[in-house]
Amino acid sequence: MNRLSYIGARLVKTVLITVAVVLLSFFLIRLAPGDTATVMAGQAGFADEAFMKSLRAEYGLDQPVPVQLWKYLTAVAQGDLGMSFVRRQPVLDVILERLPNTMLLNAFALLVAIGGGVLFGMFAARRPGSAGDASVTVLSMLFYAVPQFWLGMMAMLVFSVWLGWLPPFGIETMGADYTGLARIADIAVHMILPGVTLALYFMASYARLTRTAMIEVADQDFVKTARAKGISEGQVAHRHILRNALIPLVTFAGLQAAILVGGSVLVENVFSWPGVGTLAYEAVTTRDNPLLLGIFIVTAVLVSLFNLATDIAYSIADPRVELGR
Amino acid sequence: MAEALISIRDLTVALPPGADRAHAVDGVSLDIPRNEILCIVGESGSGKSLTAHAVMGLLPRGVTASGGQILFGGADLLRQRPEAMRKLRGRDIAMIFQDPMAALNPVVNIGQQITEQIRAHRGIGEKEALQQAAGLLAEMGLKDTKSLLKSFPHQLSGGQRQRVMIAMALSLSPKLLVADEPTTALDVTTQAQILKLIKRIQSEREMSVLFITHDFGVVADMADRVAVMRQGRVVESGTTTEVLSNPTHSYTRALIAAVPTGECDLPPPPPDAVPLMAVTRLSKRFRRGGFFSGASAIAAVDNVSLTLSRGETLGIVGESGSGKSTLARCVIRLLDPDEGEILFDGADIARMGARGLRPLRRRIQMVFQDPFSSLNPRETVGDIIIAGPRAYGEDMREASRRAADIMRLVGLNPETMKRFPHEFSGGQRQRIGLARALMLKPDVLIADEPVSALDVTVQAQVLKLLDDVRQQMNLAMLFITHDMRVAAQVCHRVMVMRHGQVVESGPTREIFAAPSSDYTRALLAAIPGRGLLAAV
Known part of the structure; x- marks a missing residue:
């Protein structure tokens, strides 16, 4: 089977998965007591029966559940994720407006996590059992165990409040209206705290993984061959040990890239990052079911695509892997 | 110099x-x-x-x-x-x-x-x-x-x-x-x-x-x-x-x-023995692909027939990919053959279900190639060799008593039964593997490259042990090997396999003296040091 037809088959599966996600979330959301109408009525300050009824009629909430589901499914199939109850905007527009921010933050976090994790892992693997190795192990256990939101708040306290080095929240300086390079620099500075907070947890696991893989690969025969050739230790480490040790990391990073999409909810909220994570939180608190469903669907599609990208990356990293076999 | x-x-x-x-x-x-x-x-x-x-x-x-x-x-x-x-x-x-x-x-x-x-x-x-x-x-x-x-x-x-x-x-x-x-x-x-x-x-x-x-x-x-x-x-x-x-x-x-010289001095098989096992036109294919691409099949075993009698050793010789191990795994029904029949003591076991097979499994046992990975490292040797009979409902005390006998038979001290596999050498572990198989009182013993992971001097001892046990217990033995020299030492008859098919078969002595196919000739010619060592 060639690569293209494999990708085709996977895309078909992605569609099936998305349908399953839609069905599942549609019913799950209905398990929570109350609906949008009760929340809006609560915000409005009074709960007149006629007002509730008109609200429910307006949003189609008075229809039988199967009818609501059918309407929703046919609309989604046409790319229409419905209207946000609260924002009164198309759900898709709301999500697409926030998605780039989340992607930017996650891409940055992934790069920091992989780069830092591999560097620390290589350092630890140089002398297993040494003081350097032990301190990497202890640090990674720490970042692995500490809750992310607490880490985020501490980072904010130290680097923004006490030291004043970095902005504590938001994506750019309010009202500064930077343009061009200045704006990019401004966003980059804002990205550091949430990005690194998000990355630390994953960096810790990448460091452990890289360390183990490097030590394991270093014992393999082809590393002995490489030394027998008389090439430099640096080349042995990079071309032969690291290149092979990174293969398991590809799988891991792919899985975690998918987790990151959903996992940034906490960190985005701590740092008020205007991404999909904060949006999801708002949608939950305001019972904005169409918006929440839309976020679920978009996330599910992204996760599926990430998994596909991982498999393709894996087949590039390891020539022994053929897609579709 | x-x-x-x-x-x-x-x-x-x-x-x-x-x-x-x-x-x-x-x-x-x-x-x-x-x-x-x-x-x-x-x-x-x-x-x-x-x-x-x-x-x-x-x-x-x-x-x-x-x-x-x-x-x-x-x-x-x-x-x-x-x-x-x-x-x-x-x-x-x-x-x-x-x-x-x-x-x-x-x-x-x-x-x-x-x-x-x-x-x-x-x-x-x-x-x-x-x-x-x-x-x-x-x-x-x-x-x-x-x-x-x-x-x-x-x-x-x-x-x-x-x-x-x-x-x-x-x-x-x-x-x-x-x-x-x-x-x-x-x-x-x-x-x-x-x-x-x-x-x-x-x-x-x-x-x-x-x-x-x-x-x-x-x-x-x-x-x-x-x-x-x-x-x-x-x-x-x-x-x-x-x-x-x-x-x-x-x-x-x-x-x-x-060092086995590749000279065979074993007598030809006993004549007119009624075969205990008869395999007829057995085939096993492995498939790959599916869903979007066309599936293809590789015939790992292709139309193979053989007979095996009590007290004889049949050698299956071939290089890697010849299908010899797949054949063994079909015979012991670890794999399901696609075609053909395996008559064992009168019953066709080729397509028999798990329930029907269960009483027969005990009677066909296997010794594996790798003495390191074929024994569970977390169980004592005693537990490993007693597990089989216990699974067939044998009394604990009876099983332990027999275990001691079998340990002695394969040349191990019964007191070492409380130890774990890693405390034994490769040759000793292969003896444990054999003891495990013999505990079930099998009729057929399948030995899949049992000595290829062992040193030559140990190899000779294990081969001798296998042959002694075969005689004592009147076993039918299927001996799988890539090494013509080893086959010459223990097999009455050999069957040479290549690409899943039988190239030729017959009494070992005849095949070594006058091989009829080019492939067998090439295999014999490839035996290292044949001429020189034989002359010594």
């Missing part, structure tokens, strides 16, 4: 504290002559491989050369700085290893793996280095070198991989090639080709070869001089003809005697 290229003087290699002995190599002195092949022969733990690694300056972590000298061109290699040793490695001394699949980096293409060595020592560009690499591959008898350079190791055959390794080792015209069991992981016919290749390039390039092997057959074919090592010491050395025709040390004599 020719002038020495490298002189090893009183080499001592210390093992890390806590190992089973203090020194792996204990005062070894050897001269590696110019323009000759020196074989170091010995069993596992003899220190032959560590001696070779010490010459390369590539001793494993924790293992150090604690004494002696390795003199090369006036310098002591043991006292060189790491950078000086690095420059020497690959340029003056090159090395090839046992398993070429493991010795090549799986994710870097062949071209880069060769050129990085050339470029590490000579300041030339990638393009020029690639041209040299292509030339080297051609010299090794490889075709289509251009596409080979772009291939990855897993795309090549075992023989091709070892040729690539040799090409790489020779890329800078070293003065010494160290070959550490370079053919042990290869098929017999491939082994013969690689041995011939090493011999040819040695004489063409007039270099020295330090050849490590456990096989006196290989020594007979390859060596100009030979050194026999045992427990870290050289017990005997001399020219090959001297040592082979007039071995002075008893260990050398034992080693030579343990």
Whole structure:
């Protein structure tokens, strides 16, 4: 089977998965007591029966559940994720407006996590059992165990409040209206705290993984061959040990890239990052079911695509892997 | 004797504290002559491989050369700085290893793996280095070198991989090639080709070869001089003809005697025996692909028939990929055959369900190739061998009593039953594997390469044990092996397989005396040291 037809088959599966996600979330959301109408009525300050009824009629909430589901499914199939109850905007527009921010933050976090994790892992693997190795192990256990939101708040306290080095929240300086390079620099500075907070947890696991893989690969025969050739230790480490040790990391990073999409909810909220994570939180608190469903669907599609990208990356990293076999 | 290229003087290699002995190599002195092949022969733990690694300056972590000298061109290699040793490695001394699949980096293409060595020592560009690499591959008898350079190791055959390794080792015209069991992981016919290749390039390039092997057959074919090592010491050395025709040390004599010569003196099978098992037109295909692409099937076993009687041993001989193990796994019904029947004691078990098979499973038992991975490391030996009868409802006390008897039968002390598998040697573990199978009082014993992971002297003992047990218990034995010499020792009849099909079959003596197919002839011709050893 060639690569293209494999990708085709996977895309078909992605569609099936998305349908399953839609069905599942549609019913799950209905398990929570109350609906949008009760929340809006609560915000409005009074709960007149006629007002509730008109609200429910307006949003189609008075229809039988199967009818609501059918309407929703046919609309989604046409790319229409419905209207946000609260924002009164198309759900898709709301999500697409926030998605780039989340992607930017996650891409940055992934790069920091992989780069830092591999560097620390290589350092630890140089002398297993040494003081350097032990301190990497202890640090990674720490970042692995500490809750992310607490880490985020501490980072904010130290680097923004006490030291004043970095902005504590938001994506750019309010009202500064930077343009061009200045704006990019401004966003980059804002990205550091949430990005690194998000990355630390994953960096810790990448460091452990890289360390183990490097030590394991270093014992393999082809590393002995490489030394027998008389090439430099640096080349042995990079071309032969690291290149092979990174293969398991590809799988891991792919899985975690998918987790990151959903996992940034906490960190985005701590740092008020205007991404999909904060949006999801708002949608939950305001019972904005169409918006929440839309976020679920978009996330599910992204996760599926990430998994596909991982498999393709894996087949590039390891020539022994053929897609579709 | 020719002038020495490298002189090893009183080499001592210390093992890390806590190992089973203090020194792996204990005062070894050897001269590696110019323009000759020196074989170091010995069993596992003899220190032959560590001696070779010490010459390369590539001793494993924790293992150090604690004494002696390795003199090369006036310098002591043991006292060189790491950078000086690095420059020497690959340029003056090159090395090839046992398993070429493991010795090549799986994710870097062949071209880069060769050129990085050339470029590490000579300041030339990638393009020029690639041209040299292509030339080297051609010299090794490889075709289509251009596409080979772009291939990855897993795309090549075992023989091709070892040729690539040799090409790489020779890329800078070293003065010494160290070959550490370079053919042990290869098929017999491939082994013969690689041995011939090493011999040819040695004489063409007039270099020295330090050849490590456990096989006196290989020594007979390859060596100009030979050194026999045992427990870290050289017990005997001399020219090959001297040592082979007039071995002075008893260990050398034992080693030579343990090498099966490929001569068969077993009687032909007992006549008119009623077969206990009859396999007819058995086929097994493996499928790959599916869903979007067209599925394809490979016939691993193709239309194979055989009979097996009580008290006889049928050898199934073939190289890797011949389908011999798949056939065994079908017969024991670990795999479901696609076609054909397996009559066992009157019942067809080829398509029998799990429930019907259960009472029969006990009667067909198997001994596996790898004595390390085939025993559960977390169970004691006693638990392992008693588990079978217990599963068939045998009383605990009765099973334990029989276990002690069986342990004695396979030559183990019954008191060691409380120990765990890792406390035993390879040969002892294979005896445990056999004890486990015998505890179920089988009628058929399938031995899948039972001795190929063992040293020659241990191999001979285990083969003798298998034959004794077969006679005592009147077993029907299916003996699977890639080694014609081993088959000649224990099999009454042999069946030669290739690509899933039977090439020929018949009484072992007849097949060895007058093989009817070219393939069998090639297999027999590939037996290392056949002529020389037989003459000794």
